Amino acid sequence: MPAIQTKAMTKTYRYTEQRPGLGGAVRGLFRPDRRERVAVDTLDLTVPRGQIIGLLGPNGAGKTTTIKMLCGLLRPTSGEVEVFGHRPAKRGYDFLSRISVVFGQRSMLWWDVSTYDSLLIHREMYALPKPRFDQAVEDLSERLQVQDILNIPVRKLSLGQRMRCELILALLHGPDLLFADEPTVGLDVVAKLTVRNFLAELNRDLGTTIVLTSHDMNDVAALCERVAVINHGRIIFDGDLTALRGRADAGIDADLDQVMSKLFTEAADA
Numbered sequence: 001m002p003a004i005q006t007k008a009m010t011k012t013y014r015y016t017e018q019r020p021g022l023g024g025a026v027r028g029l030f031r032p033d034r035r036e037r038v039a040v041d042t043l044d045l046t047v048p049r050g051q052i053i054g055l056l057g058p059n060g061a062g063k064t065t066t067i068k069m070l071c072g073l074l075r076p077t078s079g080e081v082e083v084f085g086h087r088p089a090k091r092g093y094d095f096l097s098r099i100s101v102v103f104g105q106r107s108m109l110w111w112d113v114s115t116y117d118s119l120l121i122h123r124e125m126y127a128l129p130k131p132r133f134d135q136a137v138e139d140l141s142e143r144l145q146v147q148d149i150l151n152i153p154v155r156k157l158s159l160g161q162r163m164r165c166e167l168i169l170a171l172l173h174g175p176d177l178l179f180a181d182e183p184t185v186g187l188d189v190v191a192k193l194t195v196r197n198f199l200a201e202l203n204r205d206l207g208t209t210i211v212l213t214s215h216d217m218n219d220v221a222a223l224c225e226r227v228a229v230i231n232h233g234r235i236i237f238d239g240d241l242t243a244l245r246g247r248a249d250a251g252i253d254a255d256l257d258q259v260m261s262k263l264f265t266e267a268a269d270a
């Protein structure tokens with residue numbers, strides 16, 4: 001059984017367009033301007049266990065929406081999705097205990113308490129026995145070099161420190177699959193390398209499947225054996241980086257940002 005399997009997975013957002021000004025707001029109360037946006041369009045994706053796959057695409061391509069459906073935060077409008085054989089939208093305990101998600105742009109840590117206090121709350125949520133909890137905290141904090149900052153209130157941490165703590169929180173229960181949505185966004189080069197190396201180690205040592213979204217092609221080149229490129233909610237490329245360069249008629253040493261930009265421009269012109 002693969003880690004992830006989707007068949008024609010589609011998400012259409014239904015929303016109300018806001019009209020400008022007070023008059024527009026009043027008119028909107030009586031005649032709401034209803035719209036639809038297809039964010040993910042008949043997406044077929046199979047990810048085997050133990051793979052690191054990069055989910056790439058320009059802003060608004062549908063990457064976050066895809067991840068939200070894969071981890072059960074959103075229900076697909078149509079199509080099918082299975083993660084380790086579970087329907088994510090049911091949010092069953094067996095499913096939730098096997099996955100985790102970390103968002104670079106959003107914090108899962110409680111802001112006013114220390115990381116360690118957030119970890120204690122997660123320990124209760126996942127009913128982790130104390131020895132397993134202690135071992136996981138020790139192992140993860142050593143790998144991420146955060147032993148000294150676990151007791152500092154989260155709001156006092158730098159972005160790089162906070163991101164490393166977010167990873168501990170996400171991995172405390174030992175998930176088999178991690179969704180990492182822009183985990184290096186805004187980080188300096190040292191912090192980026194720490195996060196990158198950590199994700200590579202996690203995959204190599206524990207066999208954790210990782211779905212990574214990133215606009216940083218250095219992250220992708222360092223980590224992803226496979227990339228799926230999404231544009232307007234559809235997969236326009238699925239393969240390794242050599243094939244990606246070939247698809248854009250670029251040489252083996254071609255700059256990956258330029259390769260991606262060429263691919264997106266071609267897709268927009270098509």
Ligand SMILES: Nc1ncnc2c1ncn2[C@@H]1O[C@H](COP(=O)(O)OP(=O)(O)OP(=O)(O)O)[C@@H](O)[C@H]1O
Pocket residue numbers: 013014015037038039057058059060061062063064065066
């Ligand atoms: N709640 C929502 N209601 C309506 N439209 C939405 C909603 N959330 C996202 N969208 C739209 O769906 C499309 C896909 O958005 P999504 O956030 O999945 O893209 P993304 O690839 O993650 O982008 P980015 O790289 O900028 O984070 C965009 O056009 C976005 O405006």
